[in-house]
Amino acid sequence: KTGFVAIVGRPNVGKSTLLNRILGQKLSITSRKPQTTRHQILGIKTEEDIQVIYVDTPGMHLHQEKAINRYMNKAATTAVKDVDLVVMVVDRMRWTEEDDMVLRAISQQRAPVVLVVNKVDFIKEKDELLPYLQEVAGRFNFEQIVPISAKTGNNVERLERLIESYI
Numbered sequence: 230k231t232g233f234v235a236i237v238g239r240p241n242v243g244k245s246t247l248l249n250r251i252l253g254q255k256l257s258i259t260s261r262k263p264q265t266t267r268h269q270i271l272g273i274k275t276e277e278d279i280q281v282i283y284v285d286t287p288g289m290h291l292h293q294e295k296a297i298n299r300y301m302n303k304a305a306t307t308a309v310k311d312v313d314l315v316v317m318v319v320d321r322m323r324w325t326e327e328d329d330m331v332l333r334a335i336s337q338q339r340a341p342v343v344l345v346v347n348k349v350d351f352i353k354e355k356d357e358l359l360p361y362l363q364e365v366a367g368r369f370n371f372e373q374i375v376p377i378s379a380k381t382g383n384n385v386e387r388l389e390r391l392i393e394s395y396i
């Protein structure tokens with residue numbers, strides 16, 4: 230089985246750290262799948278019976294003025310259209326306007342969206358996260374909300390198994 234997973238999110242939420250954690254040494258760059266020419270491939274994790282192709286999307290780093298933003302978001306929407314799953318990464322601290330823009334761009338497509346709340350290693354008391362998880366749950370019909378720490382690896386394997394279940 231081969232599947233495409235888009236990793237999206239505003240800058241600095243930990244997308245690259247998460248990918249490095251997921252990919253480890255199992256990094257390959259070849260695929261015959263047609264989508265590989267349409268997407269910017271971030272990495273491919275190949276295991277015995279499953280291959281997950283992680284792709285980047287244009288327009289998710291939003292530093293342009295508005296008309297350009299709209300155009301880029303449209304491009305991003307097109308890019309995520311063909312994936313099996315969208316993984317949106319946010320910070321555990323607070324939801325920003327940039328997160329809203331990312332969400333608007335991806336909410337126009339059909340792939341299921343899993344929300345990853347990253348950097349939970351900053352959180353000392355477990356209950357501290359609960360109000361935030363409730364808040365983000367109300368923002369979109371996310372398939373699942375998964376708190377992780379890309380830095381320590383906490384809960385990342387659970388996220389991977391979840392990702393694989395959509396492929």
Ligand code: GDP
Pocket residue numbers: 238239240241242243244245246247347348349350351377378379380381
């Ligand atoms: P990207 O822009 O979304 O790709 O974010 P990066 O992966 O480059 O991470 C941005 C910064 O956040 C870097 O300094 C990372 O070391 C840090 N970071 C990423 N994930 C975590 C995490 O789970 N915990 C902590 N404490 N820092 C993290």
Ligand code: MG
Pocket residue numbers: 244245246
């Ligand atoms: Mg990055």
